[in-house]
Amino acid sequence: MIEVKALGKQFGAQIAVNDLSFRVERGQFCMLVGTSGCGKSTTLRMINRLIEPSQGQILINEQDVTTLPPEQLRRRIGYVIQGVGLFPHRTIHHNIATVPRLLGWKKADIDARVTELLTLFKLDAATFANKYPHQLSGGEQQRVGVARALAARPELLLMDEPFGALDPLTREHLQDELLRVQKLLGITIIMVTHDLEEAVKMADVIAVMDQGELLQLDSPEALLRQPRAGFVQSLVGGLDRSLRLLAIKQVGQVMTPLQQQPSSSIPSIVASANLRDAMALLIWEQAELLQVLDANGIAIGQLSMSDLLQQGARA
The missing domain is CATH 3.90.1280.20 (CBS domain Like)
Incomplete structure (x- = not known):
């Protein structure tokens, strides 16, 4: 369970996130949607303390994240970004093994985990483990990026528009792969997207944000059937809502x-x-x-x- 309460972050005179309060249950897939600059990515970065909140409280399994050293907290949270961020000079095996090695896992356990994750994402370990990121397609790189984020069995996975730069067919295939893996592992995911279609397809709950505030938090069906008047209603569309349902x-x-x-x-x-x-x-x-x-x-x-x-x- 992750709970964000009365969260605030101010940059100069501009408030990026203001009085944001929501709760995501263990094993849920939560999507943060809204226009660019509405505070979605800032929210993710405050959860793993890449940005410190100005005020408020963030709880993961009822533990305040500010009571942990940032590096210890981040080893419990997987983080995936749009640009993947794989280390170009390291093999796929060593990329995925990054956090387990930092945690002092035994080599045999690391090797087994890398093979397990490559298999989980339908990448043959014998073929891919010793390759370098530039030898992979964009979709394969993104799979490896998610595998690396899951390597140390984190409690929470944060994803910031991970599929935004991919072509539509690859994007759809990876959405299906991520849903399959998420259901299989039962992991909690909070993901940022600007694509409502992606949010409706993948999420258990959708949080709609605008100008740093949370406007509505609901299941995809409830959001489409009863959108809040104003920005949320315009976001989900008029006649399009029936097709999305x-x-x-x-x-x-x-x-x-x-x-x-x-x-x-x-x-x-x-x-x-x-x-x-x-x-x-x-x-x-x-x-x-x-x-x-x-x-x-x-x-x-x-x-x-x-x-x-x-x-x-x-x-």
């Missing part, structure tokens, strides 16, 4: 279980796809019905246009 739910959550074997002419979609993708497929195929497949390609249900329209009507 469709993107939250998976086909398998609203499909009708299969009663009889569907015709082979009916277009199909996997149960893990979201409802917005299902809507797009129905329109593209000019169909009224989709058959739903499980991960093995076996038909398990069906989804109609009327099912999707009912979901949109509740937006």
